[in-house]
């Protein structure tokens with residue numbers, strides 16, 4: 434694969450990326466990185482959306498004119514009826530099909546219970562990193578995110 438170094442303007446750090454990394458005009462998405470008791474909030478996609486039945490982080494496409502934070506708050510409401518507070522951008526990645534993803538650490542009040550919108554989400558789980566890496570139906574971006582944490586490309590203030 435043809436690799437080059439790309440300087441992430443937000444993290445101010447060089448990240449190894451391939452030639453199919455972010456390009457202007459491609460679809461952009463945002464996902465919420467939401468922890469509770471050192472577990473990550475994972476959704477199972479409904480059977481009527483793309484990648485049906487797959488496990489992934491809650492999130493979705495950034496609509497025209499939206500900021501990443503606005504899209505994140507909207508998607509969390511639409512998918513799980515939760516109000517989250519975007520805290521900071523942790524990582525950027527690109528899917529093999531060219532969607533750039535912004536990974537936002539987000540806060541959720543400790544007593545709030547997500548309520549899946551069945552049109553988009555069939556269920557949710559709180560999973561640790563071992564469960565995420567072992568789950569067969571996970572979108573591949575999740576294990577890649579865990580690898581980026583282990584490589585200290587992503588800085589978290591909690592053990593995960």
Ligand SMILES: Nc1nc2c([nH]c(=O)n2[C@@H]2O[C@H](COP(=O)(O)OP(=O)(O)OP(=O)(O)O)[C@@H](O)[C@H]2O)c(=O)[nH]1
Nearest residue numbers: 462464483484489490491492493494528532534572574
């Ligand atoms: N929600 C979500 N999407 C992800 C993850 N990882 C990943 O590659 N994606 C990709 O990010 C893109 C946007 O996510 P989505 O499909 O949930 O967006 P959406 O609800 O707006 O639906 P749409 O874009 O099909 O209209 C998709 O290409 C999806 O495959 C993840 O962990 N969570």
